[in-house]
Structures are given as C-alpha cells and as structure tokens.
Amino acid sequence: MSTARSPAWDPRSQQRGFTLMELLTVIVILGIVAAIAIPGYADYVRAARRxxxxxxxxxxxxxxxxxxxxxxxxxxxxxxxxxxxxSARFPLDVFDGQIGDPATGTGSARTAWYRVSVTLKQGGAVFEAFEATASPLGAQGDDRCGTFVLDDTGRQSMRGGSLPAAQCW
Structure with a gap:
C-alpha cells in the first residue's frame, strides 16, 4: 500500500498564507478607518490646545x-x-496652559501653540482697563477659532476666526 502525495504545484495541496485579494481588502479597510479617525483626532488635539x-x-x-x-x-x-x-516682556507663550517665557528657559522644551499679549488703556495717571489676547502659533494657526480676546470686564470674544465666540470659548 503506497500513499501518493500530490506535488506542491497541485492546487489540491495544502495552502498556506493569504491571497492578494485578502491583503488588499485589509489595506482598503485600514485606509478607510484612518481617513475617518485621523481628522477627528486632530480636531480633539486643536480643541485641547484652545x-x-x-x-x-x-x-x-x-x-x-x-x-x-x-x-x-x-x-x-x-x-x-x-x-x-x-527681563520678560509681553508677548509671552503658552506652555501646557501656563504662560511662560521661552527666553528664560521656562517651557523651552515644549512647543507653544499660543502667544499671549496684553494691551492697556490709560485713564489719567493709571491704566484703567486691559485687553488680553491669545494668538495661535504654528500648526494651531489654521484653527477655525482664531485669536481669543478677554478684557477687564470679563467679555470673551474672538478675532480672525470663522467660528463664533460661543463655540470657541
């Protein structure tokens, strides 16, 4: 009794591995998931920086x-x-939610996404009002909110963005 083995080129032989069609299907599915997930993640990152x-x-x-x-x-x-x-002067950069001066080394190892400035309004011998702004820097510059503005009365507004202040603040 002899057992005949089929040659390796015989389609009835035991197959191992994935077909090209299976690999392409997986690549397409991963591409679709990435196309949906990456922009959503980028929006959350920009919102955290805001x-x-x-x-x-x-x-x-x-x-x-x-x-x-x-x-x-x-x-x-x-x-x-x-x-x-x-020696620090405005404008200063925002590092992890805190205002710091990169020239003195405060926060210099991190990336600043906003720069804070203060404008004062003179009233006689004293400054009676202020307006503080946080302007986006770098990759945050294309954010739809633009520049944040806060004054001494607590009024919150935006400049240069396409979204209203209520959606950004």
Whole structure:
C-alpha cells in the first residue's frame, strides 16, 4: 500500500498564507478607518490646545484683577503679575496652559501653540482697563477659532476666526 502525495504545484495541496485579494481588502479597510479617525483626532488635539489658551487668559485676568486691587492699576509687566523673570516682556507663550517665557528657559522644551499679549488703556495717571489676547502659533494657526480676546470686564470674544465666540470659548 503506497500513499501518493500530490506535488506542491497541485492546487489540491495544502495552502498556506493569504491571497492578494485578502491583503488588499485589509489595506482598503485600514485606509478607510484612518481617513475617518485621523481628522477627528486632530480636531480633539486643536480643541485641547484652545482650552490651554483660554486657561492662560483666565489666569492672566485673575492676576490682573489682583494687581488692580492691590495697586489701583493694571500692568503690562509679567514679573509684577508673577508670571516670569524681570527681563520678560509681553508677548509671552503658552506652555501646557501656563504662560511662560521661552527666553528664560521656562517651557523651552515644549512647543507653544499660543502667544499671549496684553494691551492697556490709560485713564489719567493709571491704566484703567486691559485687553488680553491669545494668538495661535504654528500648526494651531489654521484653527477655525482664531485669536481669543478677554478684557477687564470679563467679555470673551474672538478675532480672525470663522467660528463664533460661543463655540470657541
């Protein structure tokens, strides 16, 4: 009794591996999933960076209110607000929701996505009002919200974006 084995080229032989059609199907499915997931993820990343800018502006407004209560005027000097060293000047960058000065090394290893500026309004011998802005930098520059604006009365608005302030703040 002899057992005949079929040759390797015989289609009835045991097959191993994937066909080209199976591999192409998997690649197409992965491409579709990536095309849906990546833009959605990018939107969440931009929203998280916007949150950091808003947090920095609200912190700056609280520091300005404290300075006004103690000294009777607003200031455009970061060191008087406890933000940075004596050589620091606005505009400053936002690192992880905190305002820092890259020139002094504060946050220099991280990427800044917003830059904060302060404009003061003179009222007699004192600065009676301020407006703080957080302008997007780098890849955040194409964000649909644009520049965040917060003034001394707590009014929140946007400049240069395509979305209304209510959707961004």
């Amino acid at each position: 949150l950091q800018a808003r947090t920095a502006l609200l912190d700056l407004a609280a520091r300005q209110a404290r300075h006004m209560a103690l000294h009777g005027t607003y200031t455009d000097k970061p060191e008087k607000l406890g933000l940075s060293g004596p």
